Amino acid sequence: MSSTAERRQQIEAKRAKLAELRKARADRQKSDSDRKSSETSAGSFTPRNNDVDDLLSSILRESRGPGATAGNGYLDSGELTPSSSMPGTPSMGTSLLPSSLSGRASRNSDFASSIGTTLAPSINSATDNVMAREMVPRFLPDLIDIEQELFELPTKKERVIYNKEVQTMEIEVETPNNEAETLQRGVSEVDIEALQAARDRELEEESVQLDKEIEEEIREIPPEELASILAAPELLEFVDSTTKMFYRAIHDYDPTRDYRVGTEAGSDESEGRVKRVCEFFDERYTKNRSITDVDWSPQYPELSVASYNKNAAALNEPDGIVAVWNLHLLERPEFVFHSQSDVLSVTFSPFHSNLVFGGTYSGQILLWDNRSKHLPVLKTPLSASGHTHPVYSMQMVGTQNAHNLITSSTDGTVCSWLVDMLAQPQETQELIHAGHNKTGEVAITIMDFPDNETTAFWVGTEEGNVYQANRYDRAGAKAGLNQYDVYKAHAGPVMGLHFHPTSGSVDFSDLFLTSSVDWTVKLWRTKSLAKPSTTPHVISPLYSFDESDDPVYDVKWHPTHPAVFGAVDGSGKFDLWNLNMDTEVPVVQTSVGTGRALNKLQWDKKDGRRAAIGGSDGKLYIYDIGDMAIPRESEWSDLQKTVSGMVGGGAQTNGLVDGDVRSIAGR
Amino acid sequence: MTPELEQTLALLSSHRSVLGYMLLSRGHPVSIIRHTGGVFDGEHGKKYAGVIARIVETVQSGLEEINGNENEGDDVKFLRIRTKRHELMISPDGRYLLAVLHEPS
Numbered sequence: 001m002s003s004t005a006e007r008r009q010q011i012e013a014k015r016a017k018l019a020e021l022r023k024a025r026a027d028r029q030k031s032d033s034d035r036k037s038s039e040t041s042a043g044s045f046t047p048r049n050n051d052v053d054d055l056l057s058s059i060l061r062e063s064r065g066p067g068a069t070a071g072n073g074y075l076d077s078g079e080l081t082p083s084s085s086m087p088g089t090p091s092m093g094t095s096l097l098p099s100s101l102s103g104r105a106s107r108n109s110d111f112a113s114s115i116g117t118t119l120a121p122s123i124n125s126a127t128d129n130v131m132a133r134e135m136v137p138r139f140l141p142d143l144i145d146i147e148q149e150l151f152e153l154p155t156k157k158e159r160v161i162y163n164k165e166v167q168t169m170e171i172e173v174e175t176p177n178n179e180a181e182t183l184q185r186g187v188s189e190v191d192i193e194a195l196q197a198a199r200d201r202e203l204e205e206e207s208v209q210l211d212k213e214i215e216e217e218i219r220e221i222p223p224e225e226l227a228s229i230l231a232a233p234e235l236l237e238f239v240d241s242t243t244k245m246f247y248r249a250i251h252d253y254d255p256t257r258d259y260r261v262g263t264e265a266g267s268d269e270s271e272g273r274v275k276r277v278c279e280f281f282d283e284r285y286t287k288n289r290s291i292t293d294v295d296w297s298p299q300y301p302e303l304s305v306a307s308y309n310k311n312a313a314a315l316n317e318p319d320g321i322v323a324v325w326n327l328h329l330l331e332r333p334e335f336v337f338h339s340q341s342d343v344l345s346v347t348f349s350p351f352h353s354n355l356v357f358g359g360t361y362s363g364q365i366l367l368w369d370n371r372s373k374h375l376p377v378l379k380t381p382l383s384a385s386g387h388t389h390p391v392y393s394m395q396m397v398g399t400q401n402a403h404n405l406i407t408s409s410t411d412g413t414v415c416s417w418l419v420d421m422l423a424q425p426q427e428t429q430e431l432i433h434a435g436h437n438k439t440g441e442v443a444i445t446i447m448d449f450p451d452n453e454t455t456a457f458w459v460g461t462e463e464g465n466v467y468q469a470n471r472y473d474r475a476g477a478k479a480g481l482n483q484y485d486v487y488k489a490h491a492g493p494v495m496g497l498h499f500h501p502t503s504g505s506v507d508f509s510d511l512f513l514t515s516s517v518d519w520t521v522k523l524w525r526t527k528s529l530a531k532p533s534t535t536p537h538v539i540s541p542l543y544s545f546d547e548s549d550d551p552v553y554d555v556k557w558h559p560t561h562p563a564v565f566g567a568v569d570g571s572g573k574f575d576l577w578n579l580n581m582d583t584e585v586p587v588v589q590t591s592v593g594t595g596r597a598l599n600k601l602q603w604d605k606k607d608g609r610r611a612a613i614g615g616s617d618g619k620l621y622i623y624d625i626g627d628m629a630i631p632r633e634s635e636w637s638d639l640q641k642t643v644s645g646m647v648g649g650g651a652q653t654n655g656l657v658d659g660d661v662r663s664i665a666g667r
Numbered sequence: 668m669t670p671e672l673e674q675t676l677a678l679l680s681s682h683r684s685v686l687g688y689m690l691l692s693r694g695h696p697v698s699i700i701r702h703t704g705g706v707f708d709g710e711h712g713k714k715y716a717g718v719i720a721r722i723v724e725t726v727q728s729g730l731e732e733i734n735g736n737e738n739e740g741d742d743v744k745f746l747r748i749r750t751k752r753h754e755l756m757i758s759p760d761g762r763y764l765l766a767v768l769h770e771p772s
Contacts, residue, residue, distance in 0.1 A: 221698045229692060229700055235763060236672045239690070242758040242765045243679050245745060249756055250684060254771055256749055284674065331678065 011210060018207055025200065032189075248328045273626055274576060274588045277610065280306070280325045280620040282332055288313045289321065291614030293345045294602040299353040301606040302327040303334065306620045307346035307358055322346055322358050322368065325620060337368040338375060345394045349419065351403055359391030359407055365422060378422045385424050387413055393447040397454045406449070406471075408459065412442040416471065431459065431469055431481040435536065442467065442481060450499040450509050456529055458487075460494030460514055468526070477532050484533040487524055489541050492517035496554040496567075504562055506636040511542075511643070513565060515552035521545040521567050523646070543646045547575060547586055554601045559608040561631040563639045568598035568613055576625060580638040583646070587628070592621050680704065684769045686753065691716055691764040706768055719766050722746070723759050 221229070229235065280286075289308040297303035308321040320339030341362040349355035356368045358376075363386060366376035380386045389409040396405050404426060405417040412432065415425035432440040443462040450456070455471045466487035473479045496515035500508040515521045522541035527533075550570035558564035563579040567586075572595040575586035592598055593615050600614040608629045613621045679688055680703045687704015689712065691697045697720040702712055723743060730741045746757040749771075757766045 221692075221700065226700065230672065231669065235700075236669060236675075238760050238763050239672060239675055239765065242760070243675055245758055246679065246756055246765075246767050246769075247682075249745075249747060250682070250769060250771070331682065 014210060015207075018203065021203070025196075032193075244329055244332070244334070247331045248326070251328055251330060273628055274574070274590045275624050275626070276592075277622040277624050278327065278330055279593075279622070280323075280330070280333070281618065282323065285321050285323060285333065285336055286618040287311065289618045290616040291599055291618060291620060292343060293347075294600045294612045294614040294620065295347050296602055296604045296612060297324075297348045297353070298350045298605050299348075301604060303348075304602075304604070304612045304620065304622070305346055305348060305356055306612075306614050307343035308618060309342040309344070309361075318374075320358070320360055322356060324356070324370065327622065335370045336374060337366075339366055342390075344390055344392050345407075347394055347396060350396055351400050352419070355419070357394060357396075357405060359387075359394045359409075361390045363387030363389055363391060363409055365391065365394070365405070365407055365417060367419070367422060378420075380417070380422045381424070385428065386415060387411075389413070392445055395447065395449055397449055404454075406447070406457070408444045408447040410443050410445065410462070412444060414444070414447070414457075414459075414469070414471070427471075429469075429471065429480065431467070433467070433481055433483045435483050445493050445495060446497045448497045448499050448512070450512075450526075451502045452509070458497060458499075458512065458526070460497040460516075462493040464488070464490035464492050464494060464516060464518070466490075466494060466497065466514060466524070468529075476530060482532050484536050485527050485539060486536065487514075487539045487541075489522055489544070490514065490516040490518050490520070492551070495552065496521075496556070498556050498565075500557050500562070501559050503560055504631070504636045506562070506640055508562060508639065508643075513555045513557060514541075515555035515567055517551040519546065519548050519551060519569075521548075521552055521555050525643075525647075542643065543583065545577065545583075547584075547589075548573070550597075553597065553599050556601050556603055558629065559603050559605065561608065561629055562635050563631075563642070564628065566601050566603070566611055568592070568601045570597040572596055572598055572615070574598065574601070574611070574613055574623065576628065578628070579642050580635060583642065588625075590623065592623070593617060593619060676701070676703075679767065682769070684771065686768045686770055688765060688767045689716060689719070691720065691766070693720075693759070693762060693764055696720070697764065700763070704768065715766075719755075719757055719764065722748075723757060723764065727759075 286308055288311040291306045292309050293307045295305050297305070303324055303326055305322060305324045308323070310319045311317050318338035319341050320343035322337040322339065322343055323333035324335040324337075326334040337356065337358075339358060339360055341360040341364065343358045343360050343366075345359040347357050349357060354370050356370070358366045358368065360366060362382060364382055365380040365386070367378040368375075369377045382388075387407065387409040389411040391407050391409045394405060394407040396403055398404050403419070405419060406414065407417065408414045412430050414429045414431060416427045416429075417425050431442040431444070433442050434440055442459065444459045445462055446460040448458055450458075455474055456468060456477075457471070458466055458468050460466050468482045468485055468487075470477050470479050470482070494514050494516045496513070498513050500511040500513075502509045510526045512524050512526065513521060514524065522545070523543040524539070524541045527537075527539055545567075548567070548569045548571075550573075552567050552569045555565060555567040558566070561578075563581075565577050565579075567575045567577065569575070572592050574590045574592045576588040576590070578587045581587055592613055594617065597616040598613050598621075599616055602612045604610040604612065609624055609626065611623045611625065613623065615621065676688070676690075679685060685704075687702065687706045689702040689707045690700045692700050697716055699712065699716050702708070706712070707715055723746070726743050726746065730743065734741055743759050746755075746759075748755045748757070752770070753768055754771050755766060755768050757764065
């Protein structure tokens, strides 16, 4: 700070001297013009040598002064020049002093600007001297750089001119030849004036530059202003968006990489053909929470969303969090949304790239927009018309122009909502199982629609059965639960239910997988909807996969490969199955994270290479399965054969069909 | 200084490869709102501020020159200067400017 203050002072001093010199220059110009107009003898000058000497010495001293104190940057270069020019000036002065008294005197007159005397041509030489000398003090104070240059030029020129002029001028004086005189004078004066003009220009430039310098000096902000700047919301937004940009840029591939330079071979943490890409976790938001649902964005393949439940340790934080993660931005979520109650299910809207839906523990359905801040833009009311129980499952059905959000809660209520009208559901339906011996309520834990179906859906319940239900009456079937066709096989709550996606030559959309707390994953074929039963009828699974030793919390078919599906269980294992390769054992079994339970699995929508796995430790793991996601042409027909094999050999397989339970127990 | 802003900036400066950041407010001349990292301290930091401001000005005026009088023209969004030793990332805005110096490993 002191240096800047010093500099300021020096700049001010320079300015003052500049002003002085400008004034002197103006006066000189005036006197020049006066001089031109008249031609008087040189006698008007009064030799005031003493004054001149004093003046000169004082100015020289002065010029030495700033040169000596100049400390910083700009003036540093200047420091050298006065010393170099210094020896010149006194010598110059001394050389000139003896040469002509007249010169000194005339210079004096100019400087004093009192006597508007004109000088005879003989004095022109003197004026040149004067010019030279005048230059000295003028430039010494500040424009030292220029001084150096100019100093040299005039000496050469001046000397030449001086000599010539001395010779010619003297002659001129004797012969009153005005024209010649004026010519000569004109020439010399023109030269002088050209020089002067040049000097002036440089002066001007210097001063302009000085001004700019002062302006451009980086100033410190006073604290009150600083506080107000920091409190501005635009600053927060700016910092938020730019830091995100930086993190993304940091993780980019290094374009300046040179492959010729060898590096130490990095250890590959290869877990077979299933590799972990990254793990999303944020200290601030996801600590102490568990992931309850995962989804991928249909529009941006790098975005995934995860919903979190309550952080028991931090009661001030919102109970429910939804975080949108970007594969290229690992440090923090792309967006974070808050909710007043635990968010149990989340989905990107397939038809609007900005919207995210969430179902909560309180039964509310929330809609967030990534253009807005943390809070939901729309909420369903906490009333009897909507849900009053936790909403564990939601799905968007329909087309771009006619779509609905279907949500189901644990009291058996299934509601259908219009995206922009969340004030009340478009329709509500309570699934009731009339024939149940204890209660008619159907506790839905999971719900799924087959692809391209919008009316019939299947629900998995807490008692372990899977039922089929209809949203509306249709030919041959009533709206509501189909209580007669029971898909019964699981011994515990059904945690995952997923229909086979329709893609490829053969349609397997009547196959679905379920996973349950009873450690098994089962493959089922739906009964045809055309003929619903009128009497209770039990449907058994085609096959049961018993690999796991823990509750299997989620199972999902692969989006493009017909025979591949993944399952995650409570011991932190991610099983990748390929039915065409082996129906008894998963192809790859990966241990994910620290062995804590994995809650949800979702394949990415683009090509299914990546799987997002939400753990109960609050971490979202992204795994890449590479080439295993790519189906060959024959996969579909192979799967057909496999399934028919399962159906055929159903009795021998380990399918836990009702009838076999006793025989197995007896073993 | 809102706690969120503090947290975001602290997170940035604690990133393993980040050597420091500087938050400037635009306008003539630029003024330093905040900075961290030894690189940006004191006089050196002020020099950096001046240099960065000039770089952004140059690029911006270059863009204006190229675009002539088309309405709005182009605005500098992100500058990434990779030198032998470090990488300087500059993100200007209408009002502010954030510059981050980091060492790509």
